[in-house]
Amino acid sequence: MRLGRSNMTNDLLVQKVKTWLYKTGELAKKLEKSQLQITTKSSRNDVVTNVDKEVQRFLVAKIESEFPEDKILAEEDEKSSLVDMSGRVWLIDPIDGTLNFVFQRENFAIMIGVYEDGIGKLGFIYDVMRSELYWGGAGLGVFCNENKLESPKNSGAKDGLWGINVGMYVQNVGNIQAVGENAMGVRMIGSAGLEFISMLKGNTIGYISNLYPWDYAPGVVLIKEFGFKASGLDGLALTFNGQQYFIAATTQAYNEIMKMC
Numbered sequence: 003m004r005l006g007r008s009n010m011t012n013d014l015l016v017q018k019v020k021t022w023l024y025k026t027g028e029l030a031k032k033l034e035k036s037q038l039q040i041t042t043k044s045s046r047n048d049v050v051t052n053v054d055k056e057v058q059r060f061l062v063a064k065i066e067s068e069f070p071e072d073k074i075l076a077e078e079d080e081k082s083s084l085v086d087m088s089g090r091v092w093l094i095d096p097i098d099g100t101l102n103f104v105f106q107r108e109n110f111a112i113m114i115g116v117y118e119d120g121i122g123k124l125g126f127i128y129d130v131m132r133s134e135l136y137w138g139g140a141g142l143g144v145f146c147n148e149n150k151l152e153s154p155k156n157s158g159a160k161d162g163l164w165g166i167n168v169g170m171y172v173q174n175v176g177n178i179q180a181v182g183e184n185a186m187g188v189r190m191i192g193s194a195g196l197e198f199i200s201m202l203k204g205n206t207i208g209y210i211s212n213l214y215p216w217d218y219a220p221g222v223v224l225i226k227e228f229g230f231k232a233s234g235l236d237g238l239a240l241t242f243n244g245q246q247y248f249i250a251a252t253t254q255a256y257n258e259i260m261k262m263c
């Protein structure tokens with residue numbers, strides 16, 4: 003891991019990011035108590051709130067002041083496109099599962115991924131309302147708060163539950179209804195971050211959706227640490243550029259599905 007201006011160790015960097023995330027969690031909980039300001043983006047169910055924007059502003063300010071040479075790719079405002087993944091890049095989803103945040107006031111996450119020259123180094127998924135911060139990285143293992151997690155079983159595609167995006171399932175993109183029919187069942191949470199947590203816990207064996215880099219970057223670091231595979235639904239590498247049909251699964255399930263779809 004490249005060191006920051008202050009010659010920071012990996013441990014210190016992790017501690018710093020965790021502190022930022024706990025603060026953004028408090029910020030989200032405080033702002034959520036007053037009237038949310040909600041605006042639509044590409045469609046009536048693609049929304050952003052003042053909380054998404056405030057959380058992003060907080061995290062971007064921290065990164066820019068501590069690591070001014072680093073790049074940032076974040077969902078809101080002018081930070082949502084990036085020319086390339088060279089150097090150290092921070093990928094931020096300030097509120098993942100914004101519709102859950104608005105309508106359920108839970109089942110959302112604040113997420114950060116740290117990549118170097120396109121390679122995932124650290125991932126953080128903070129399930130704010132459950133006070134669970136999932137974090138870890140290449141060679142570090144995966145933790146929930148301070149507890150190290152055990153790697154889930156390498157289950158086959160039919161031997162468990164899949165998380166699948168509602169719209170894609172209804173439209174049968176890439177014949178994914180066959181994945182659901184072959185499996186024990188399908189679940190739909192509405193937050194990519196929580197879908198990754200579900201895989202880390204062994205509750206689901208795979209996830210298929212239509213995601214942006216900030217939706218998948220942190221989770222991919224964590225599940226790869228447990229031997230899961232992740233790629234475009236076409237089997238090609240993730241692009242970290244724009245929205246992409248996405249699949250992640252245990253190695254065995256991934257290999258089986260790639261033959262099926």
Ligand code: 2AM
Nearest residue numbers: 048097098099100192193194212213214
């Ligand atoms: P978001 O809430 O950060 O936008 C919902 O199925 C999951 O897909 C969420 O993690 C959501 O992230 C993500 N997603 C990506 N693009 C989306 C879109 N255009 N509309 C709704 N959810 C989207």
Ligand code: CA
Nearest residue numbers: 077095097098
């Ligand atoms: Ca978001």
